[in-house]
Amino acid sequence: LQKRQLNAPAPRRRGVSVVVRAEGGINPEIRKNEDKVVDSVVVSELSKPLTAYCRCWRSGAFPLCDGSHAKHNKATGDNVGPLLVKK
Amino acid sequence: LQKRQLNAPAPRRRGVSVVVRAEGGINPEIRKNEDKVVDSVVVSELSKPLTAYCRCWRSGAFPLCDGSHAKHNKATGDNVGPLLVKK
Numbered sequence: 127l128q129k130r131q132l133n134a135p136a137p138r139r140r141g142v143s144v145v146v147r148a149e150g151g152i153n154p155e156i157r158k159n160e161d162k163v164v165d166s167v168v169v170s171e172l173s174k175p176l177t178a179y180c181r182c183w184r185s186g187a188f189p190l191c192d193g194s195h196a197k198h199n200k201a202t203g204d205n206v207g208p209l210l211v212k213k
Numbered sequence: 214l215q216k217r218q219l220n221a222p223a224p225r226r227r228g229v230s231v232v233v234r235a236e237g238g239i240n241p242e243i244r245k246n247e248d249k250v251v252d253s254v255v256v257s258e259l260s261k262p263l264t265a266y267c268r269c270w271r272s273g274a275f276p277l278c279d280g281s282h283a284k285h286n287k288a289t290g291d292n293v294g295p296l297l298v299k300k
């Protein structure tokens with residue numbers, strides 16, 4: 127066996143690929159400049175009889191639900207959905 | 214190089230470990246018997262001036278927030294928090 131040169135990169139192992147991901151986070155994009163994303167609903171200000179609020183962290187209209195949970199559930203096998211607030 | 218026997222296991226590559234996880238789901242445990250977890254709040258039935266609803270899917274009191282988002286955020290670097298419903 128030949129000794130590797132100092133600082134030479136390790137030899138590629140063929141057929142082995144490793145993907146490293148941050149595990150466990152559930153919000154990939156929304157307001158990542160905030161330490162904790164908290165929203166408030168003042169019920170006296172609600173205009174519609176029913177308003178859906180997002181719990182999947184994939185809505186383009188966050189904190190409202192825009193239906194994006196369906197795509198997320200289909201892609202991942204998850205089962206999340208919104209919180210419905212009813213006047 | 215010796216040929217491997219038919220059906221013999223592949224040789225172990227030392228120093229390489231690969232963890233395979235289901236990627237992208239955000240709800241590990243809550244009501245996994247339901248296709249889609251949707252909850253309703255009827256605001257006229259709220260007793261307290263402020264009620265916090267969970268959006269981290271880690272609460273032991275789901276759909277209410279029990280503060281478990283703090284542990285989740287600390288463990289993962291995430292920044293999720295509840296929806297506050299105010300009478």
Ligand code: FES
Pocket residue numbers: 179180181182183184185190191192193194195196206207208209
């Ligand atoms: S879009 Fe997130 S719960 Fe509907």
Ligand code: FES
Pocket residue numbers: 266267268269270271272277278279280281282283293294295296
């Ligand atoms: S426990 Fe889930 S948001 Fe607080």
